[in-house]
Amino acid sequence: MSLIRSRLLTKLTLLATAAMTIITTSASCLTVPAAAVGVAFQDISDSYAYQSITSLHAKGILAGTQPGYFSPKKAVTRAEWVTALDRTLGLEPVQASVSSYRDVSKQAWYYGWIEAASQLDVVQGGTSATFQPNSPVTRQEAALMIARLIRSTGSGAAVSTFTDANKIADWALEAVTTVNRYGFMKGEDNQFRPTSSLTREETAALLERLLTYSTQHASKTASTASSIRLGWQYDQSVQQFESSVLQSNINTLSPRWFFLNETGNISDLTNTSLLTWSKQHQKKVWAMVGNRSNLTMTHQILSSDVLRNKTITQLANAVSTHHLDGLVIDFENVDGQDRTQLTLFIQQLKAKLKSLNAVLAICVSPDYGTDWTAAFDYKQLGAAADYLILMGYDEHWGGSSTPGSVSSLPWLRESVRRFLLTTDPDKAILALPLFTRNWTLNASGQSVASSDISLIEQNQLVPRSTSKPIWHDDIQQYTVSYRDTQLHKLWLEEGRSFTRKYRLGQDKGVAGFAYWYAGGASSDLWSSVKNADRFARRGL
Helix, strand or coil, rough: CCHHHHHHHHHHHHHHHHHHHHHHHHHHHCCCCCCHHHHCCCCCCCCCHHHHHHHHHCCCCCCCECEECCCCCCCHHHHHHHHHHHHHHCCCCCCCCCCCCCCCCCCCCCCCHHHHHHHHHCCCCCCCCCCCCEEEEHHHHHHHHHHHCCCCCCCCCCCCCCCCCHHHHHHHHHHHHHHHCCCCCECCCCCCCCCCEHHHHHHHHHHHHHHHHHHHHHHHHCCCCEEEEEEEECCCCHCCCCCCCHHHHCCCEEEEECCCCCCCCEECCCCHHHHHHHCCCCCCCEEEEEEECCHHHHHHCCCCHHHHHHHHHHHHHHHHCCCCCEEEEECCCCCCHHHHHHHHHHHHHHHHCCCCCCEEEEEEECCCCHHHHCCCCCCHHHCCCEEEECCCCCCCCCCCCCCCCCHHHHHHHHHHHHCCCCCHHHEEEEEEEEEEEEEECCCCCCCCEEEEEEEEHHHHHHHHHHCCCCHHHHHCCEEEEECCEEEEEEEEHHHHHHHHHHHHHHCCCCCCEEEECCCHHCHHHHHHHHHHHHHHCCCC
């Protein structure tokens, strides 16, 4: 080998070795966790929030601004603050079908985090339609969010002892008083500095206190893990139903398997493959028993001792044969004259199912004194059955000439209030709508037709509107209109509206929820529901 060639190879070898050293060093800096070398960040040794920063970093709640650096004095944006707040609460981002704020793009990294907090009513925008995600969050804004989070804004008159109390905005005064009393935010030198930007180290200290507080409250709150989450099978194959259940928080299946027959012989549509699947996935099965809304046939069965007993015996035999966990009675359009006989049917059926250790639930509509609910003796039915399922929808029914919401929050709140006058919350299940109605309107705004649509179909129609959905504070719901050959209007059921209904049931301490129907949900809605469950388990 020539001397020149030898020197050239040596030089190339040295260059290659140097290059490999640089690449390896850079890769190590990016891939090796800072905690692996004992110190999370190089710039927090003098920070009063050192322990909080390292603790929250280890939990995956807070990250650095760059490898090895936390930047403790840097201001936190509203988007960053909400993201860290969500992570502290164990929430997941929600890719909501409708954006709550016009300045928060669905493509932004923080979109799902802001929607998650907004749906739980923890945060609100700078105005009714904007969030200002990239603006620094102020201390008084953070105080308001924490106060909303723990659902407390003080007691009595809000009086602040801070020397700069006159600088606290009126809308934040109660919240500042609250977070100070709870020890979340203490101020400095007897000043609160309400308009100062919240720093990253202040954020760490505040969230660590919140985490401790929520952990303490969670330990005092009964777990909702075993609560009933029932999903009806409708307009889906078995495989489609199973797929929907796996995306959801449903733990109790209610397939539409049994129907009354005027001879007393029930129609049995039991699917054994679903039964096998339910056991493999630890799901209960409460099969639905329907009457196909046939008033005459239902009267014939309920009013006859022979037919009533025959039907009850056949249902009990089906429960025993198929090893069902329970039954859900869904009789619609029952004549008011059959009130006593309906109650007797439930009492006698429950007596049969008790020996089989099977649950009996019955669906009832909200009691507004109409003929539709005349057959329901709520108090007696509640005493006989294990659960009453309140159908929390049909505020505006499909045949109405007046278009409107399927279930607005004020209407649902009043319906639940009336329901709980006669029904123990421990025996109450709140059924919520995973559907809405597409109303066709005439020139005067009256309905000329309507059709029930799933939330998936709803979300496909929303982009057809020339304007964005409008949020209505009075009913806690969006509306949107679009036109083809006629004018259409929708009252949307989506994560923000649905979560408020869901939390109403949680606040009232109901035994669980039911969904009509499992296949009607869009995928983002299940994220919203799961977040509501996580939030409830925090005890806040």
